[in-house]
Amino acid sequence: MQITATSLGKRFQRDWIFRGLTHLFRPGSATAVLGPNGAGKSTLLNTISGQLLPTEGKLAYTLAGRPVAVEDLPRHLAYAAPYLELLEELTLREMLHFHTRFKALRPGVSAEALIDLMYLEKSRHQLVREFSSGMKQRLKLGLALYADAPLLLLDEPTTNLDATGVAWYQEHVQATRAGRTLLLSSNVPAEYACCDELLLVTDYQNIRAR
Numbered sequence: 506m507q508i509t510a511t512s513l514g515k516r517f518q519r520d521w522i523f524r525g526l527t528h529l530f531r532p533g534s535a536t537a538v539l540g541p542n543g544a545g546k547s548t549l550l551n552t553i554s555g556q557l558l559p560t561e562g563k564l565a566y567t568l569a570g571r572p573v574a575v576e577d578l579p580r581h582l583a584y585a586a587p588y589l590e591l592l593e594e595l596t597l598r599e600m601l602h603f604h605t606r607f608k609a610l611r612p613g614v615s616a617e618a619l620i621d622l623m624y625l626e627k628s629r630h631q632l633v634r635e636f637s638s639g640m641k642q643r644l645k646l647g648l649a650l651y652a653d654a655p656l657l658l659l660d661e662p663t664t665n666l667d668a669t670g671v672a673w674y675q676e677h678v679q680a681t682r683a684g685r686t687l688l689l690s691s692n693v694p695a696e697y698a699c700c701d702e703l704l705l706v707t708d709y710q711n712i713r714a715r
């Protein structure tokens with residue numbers, strides 16, 4: 506998917522979070538959205554995902570050369586973020602079967618195979634509510650990485666992961682990123698080593714609209 510941001514700005518009440526952001530996210534590119542805590546990384550990802558409306562400027566999406574309306578974006582998007590909830594009252598197996606009715610997995614990956622890929626096979630019948638925070642994060646990442654979606658947004662992907670979990674994330678983000686447009690918000694170099702472009706949110710602050 507190609508995303509064109511033109512003079513994009515987002516304001517909450519009287520505070521501009523970013524402004525004058527013009528950027529082309531090319532199909533197949535991996536962009537790290539960087540900046541300190543509170544800089545506006547999640548706000549930018551949420552604006553690009555269509556969950557927040559821009560205050561000014563434009564976002565245009567195309568897939569294989571055809572325009573995609575923002576209301577159709579959820580079909581083409583996989584998103585993992587610490588603030589997105591899992592269906593905690595279901596077992597892992599129930600949750601995956603429910604989730605994949607709405608968001609298909611990549612061709613050739615079944616829900617059962619994904620459980621193994623996430624190293625969660627011993628927890629197949631356990632309630633997601635009972636998972637450790639690292640297990641929940643691996644589940645969120647597994648669902649996003651292995652979704653059949655050309656746009657992948659990852660907000661602070663190694664949150665709650667130990668060293669083994671970080672290595673798992675690095676292996677699986679590499680295995681699944683080809684041909685997708687990846688945007689990843691981060692403060693941690695190990696998270697964004699896979700990215701070929703860096704976008705500093707603070708470059709779009711304290712400025713008038715460009």
Ligand SMILES: Nc1ncnc2c1ncn2[C@@H]1O[C@H](COP(=O)(O)OP(=O)(O)OP(=O)(O)O)[C@@H](O)[C@H]1O
Pocket residue numbers: 517518522540541542543544545546547548549690692
């Ligand atoms: N819904 C909202 N209403 C008002 N202000 C908001 C809202 N969401 C975020 N903000 C403010 O926007 C600013 C940017 O927040 P955001 O979560 O995008 O930063 P971040 O770079 O992702 O931070 P972190 O690294 O801590 O996750 C913060 O000052 C935050 O308080």
